[in-house]
Amino acid sequence: MHAEEAGAVAGPGAVAGAATTVSGGDDESGPGVGISGSATRQATIYDVAEAAGVSHQTVSRFLRGFEGIRPQTKQRVVEALERLNYRPNLAARSLTTGQSHRLGALTHEISQVGPSKILQGASAAAREAGYLLDIVTLDVSDRRSIDEALELVMQHDLAGVLALASTDEMTEAFEGTDFRVPAYIAAEQDDARGGHPSHLTTVGLPSLIEHLASLGHRKFIHIAGPFTYSAARNRARAYEAAIAQQGLHSEGIVYGDWTASSGYEELGRRLPHLGATAVVAANDQMALGAMLALSESGISVPDDVSVTGIDDIPEAAYFSPPLTTLRVDFAAQGRTAVQELLGLINRTEPLRGPALPSELVPRRSTGRMRGPQS
Amino acid sequence: MHAEEAGAVAGPGAVAGAATTVSGGDDESGPGVGISGSATRQATIYDVAEAAGVSHQTVSRFLRGFEGIRPQTKQRVVEALERLNYRPNLAARSLTTGQSHRLGALTHEISQVGPSKILQGASAAAREAGYLLDIVTLDVSDRRSIDEALELVMQHDLAGVLALASTDEMTEAFEGTDFRVPAYIAAEQDDARGGHPSHLTTVGLPSLIEHLASLGHRKFIHIAGPFTYSAARNRARAYEAAIAQQGLHSEGIVYGDWTASSGYEELGRRLPHLGATAVVAANDQMALGAMLALSESGISVPDDVSVTGIDDIPEAAYFSPPLTTLRVDFAAQGRTAVQELLGLINRTEPLRGPALPSELVPRRSTGRMRGPQS
DNA sequence: CAGGGCTATGTTTCCGGTAACATTTCCGGT
DNA sequence: ACCGGAAATGTTACCGGAAACATAGCCCTG
Incomplete structure (x- = not known):
């Protein structure tokens, strides 16, 4: 429960040398390498x-x-x-029952904060329900890699598959796949295609924009993620909607690829004719890049331009200046997805929690507008 | 191969709403929820x-x-x-052969860059060898959680277990466990306990210190990770060794917990009597926190004080200023660990690659010493 | 052209559980 | 004490593969 935020934050966790466990090691094979075999056969x-x-x-x-x-x-x-x-022996059990108590999770990345937190939440939820989560990463851009991964997943008889689709390609690939088991394709709801827009879209982003507006900002620019990501589209759309609704003005949208690098490059490109005083990035990394681009051009954040991110990655509070952002509860998303999947598997209504709240976290990268900006 | 650095970097990958796949959906249960069951029995x-x-x-x-x-x-x-x-049907196969082609990976965190990259590498290596990697996260501080996880792992008949131990508690817990299957406890080699020190220790950190020395720095301070982490101990020890060897002076070591927050707090505490002109943090996050603490005190980085990190997380290049750090190849560590484990499982010598290189990445957070520092 | 030794293929058994069906045990009522 | 029926327990078959063992087909040799 409280572990997520506890002091037990991972360090580099580097793995270099190695000790080897020996738990029934009656046998020597390699140099200095113990083999741990079961001393006695497992009882049936x-x-x-x-x-x-x-x-x-x-x-x-x-x-x-x-x-x-x-x-x-x-x-x-x-x-x-x-x-x-x-x-x-779960193999024997699953052989007869045809149920396996293992879930597969397909994702394209686990090194980024978002996906990894989602997985962490999913993994925890799965375990609580007595399932193990098999995480399979696949290279989105490589159709063959996707097929291979799917093949692998389908063989390891799984009770269900959680397909974490962030991009359209993935959604498409998943939707075109017969998993033969209950599969839950979790994609950020595409707000344009009906359904309930997420809390981020309905409450989070508007409140962020409002925050900026209350500081005097009228001209905005958005750094979006790649539009193949439904999350990027939603955020961009929510941005535009909020701007329009509050009678503000958007100077345009530039497209990054979620990385700090892209935030730096794309915003840098716009700098010469930057009419905006507030930069709304679709994630914290791009906001970071944008801030660097600004400061290198002698533009002060937040004195000249305010910058905001989305996600609230742990480092965001220590950027220079600390980043105003929207906190997103990724772990809860993972949990929810697993619960939906379990609902499919057991053919019961999943317990659905409330919409996931996203919360404005104001910090020093946003400030009252000042100076003779155009 | 090239996917790791490719543009396909994960975005927030948010999961909120959901589409559901239907692949044999002849049955309606929940509202708008399709069930995908296998249309025909799987052929045997x-x-x-x-x-x-x-x-x-x-x-x-x-x-x-x-x-x-x-x-x-x-x-x-x-x-x-x-x-x-x-x-x-792999369940049936593993029932008779007793082999399962699945590996378990025990780790305590997957949201941090280090561990997640390690897992990514491990997962890829496992898949190449035809194995699936089950990632189980456990709460290090909770002995019961560890036991539960181990229990779970032992039931899901695995071909082997990769125990990624970053802390002493974990190492201890793992070493006291009978996994009944080949288990490879991957902990960063404790350089003090014999064995080959890692490249980071032997080459990386010395070159980092040398870099700082060449810029005129003579007085250093180290922000270490928690000493229950062997990685933290190694880095601290390597720091001290390099300092001593190059005839420099350490103003001391402060202890953080890998978070930016701790870097900020701990360095902040030392600021009033900071005699050092170079801060060597054990990871990039703490370096980030330290830089914020410095800049808030009106101390310029790098003009007054130089700061370095370790890991080279993707954001490090866009900190203000961009962080000089040591790049660590975590994915390779994961691969190596899996290969070692597979070696144990198949009772063959694992193919061991060369020691993992760590590379100095000089950026603008380090600069020539100047001014009348004490 | 029969017999010997391979080689290619078939039959049976087993792995460790669960399901379906069979049998024994227990109990109360008369 | 006896009987019926439910409750408790036992027996057998089966899941989908793999291993051990068995057998049929083949070629070559003498």
Whole structure:
């Protein structure tokens, strides 16, 4: 619960040398390398049954939580289970039941804050439900890589697949795929195509714009993400809507690729004829790049121009200046997606939480407009 | 291969609304929710055998790449395979062979750049070898969470476990665990405990210090990570060794927790009596925090004080000023770890690449010393 | 042209669970 | 004490592959 924000933040976690565990190591093969094999064969329900003096079926029943077992019998089974340190063999179970208690997650990136947080939330939600999440990354731009990944996923009999589609290509690829198992294609709802716009769109971005407007800004520019990302489209659309609604003026939209580099380049290109006093970037990284471009041109943030991001990555609070941004709860998105998927699998209504709130986090990269800007 | 650095960098990848795939949807349950079930039962080798007019064993043999099959027979099998769109049931296979072609990866965080890149590399390497990587995150500080995760992992019969231990607690927990399968505990080699120090320690950090020394710096301070992290210890030790070796002077070490916040706080605390002109942070985030603390105190980076990080996270190049740092190849670390694990599993010598190079990336946060610093 | 040794293919069994069906045990009522 | 029926437990079959073992077909040799 509280672990996410706790002090246990990862460091570089570098992996270089290695120790090797030995847990039944009776065998030497490589130099200095221990092999950990199971010392004794894993106990099966048959072993347990014999030890308890009952039939294997009784054990099976107990394991599945069947009620009608005499306390005395149950007692014996429990003891045998304990004594033999029984662990179910999920492969065998899934072979008969056809259910596997594992979910596949397809995503294109796990190094970025957004996707990785989503996965973290998804993974946690899955585990709470007794599932394991197999994360498969694929190269969006390479159709073959996508197919390979899908192939892989379909073989490892999964209870369901969570297809995290960020781009149109991915959505398309996923939608054209027969996963043969329940599949939930989680894409940011394309606000233009009906459905409920996200909280970010309806509340978050408008409040961000409002914040800037209240500081005196009237002329804006937006640094969008690639438009193949529905998230980028939504944000851009929400930006325009908010601008229009509040009677402000947009000096235009430039397109980056989510990276700080693109924010730097694209905004830099616009600098000579920059009429705006507020830069609204579609994510924090591009905002960072934009701020550098501005400061290198002798334009002060926030004295001359205000800059905002979206996401609130952990570093954003320590940019120079600290970045005003919208906090997005990615982990919750991951959880939600998993719950939807589990709903599909169990054919029950998933428990749907409230729309995910996005919250304005004002910091020092936005300030009252001043000076004789055009 | 080239995908890692390609333009396909993840954006926020937000997941909010959802589309649902329907691939055999003959059934309606929830409102607007399609269920994708397999239309027809998956073909088995028995089906294929019948279709090809051979025994199931022949099919099985073919699938495993057995040589002695007459071309004509093989032909028939191939056709039947094709026609029935056969996909092996890995659960059944692993039940008999006891091998599962899935690896478990235990880690404590996937949102940070380091760990996530490591996982990405590991995942890719695993997939190339025909394995799927199950990523299980656990809360390091919670012993019960660790146990639960281990329990989960041990049930889902895995071919091996990659235990990514960054902290001593984790190393300890992992070493005290009987995974029953080959397990490779990947911790950054503790340089103090023998073994080959990493490239970062032997070449990277010394060259970083040298870079600073060449700019005239003589007095240093180090912002270390938590000392329960072997990576933090190694970096601190390497820092001290390099300082000593080059006849420089360390004004001390302060301890952060890898976050920008800690860099800000800890360096801020030292500011009043800061004798150093160069700050060497153990990662880029802490360097970022430190730079903010400095600039808020009117100390210019790099004019008054130089700051360096380690890792070279993507944003580092766009900090204000852009951060001089050491680039670390995390993905390669993940690959290596997987290869070691596969070596254990197959009882063969893993193919070991060269030590992972770390490279100095000089940027504008370091500069020639000047002014009347004490 | 029969017999020996391969080679190609088929049959049976097993892996560790679950499901369906069969049987025994227990219990209350008369 | 006996009986019926539900409750508790046991038996058998099956999931989809792979391994062990069995057998049929082939070529070559003497």
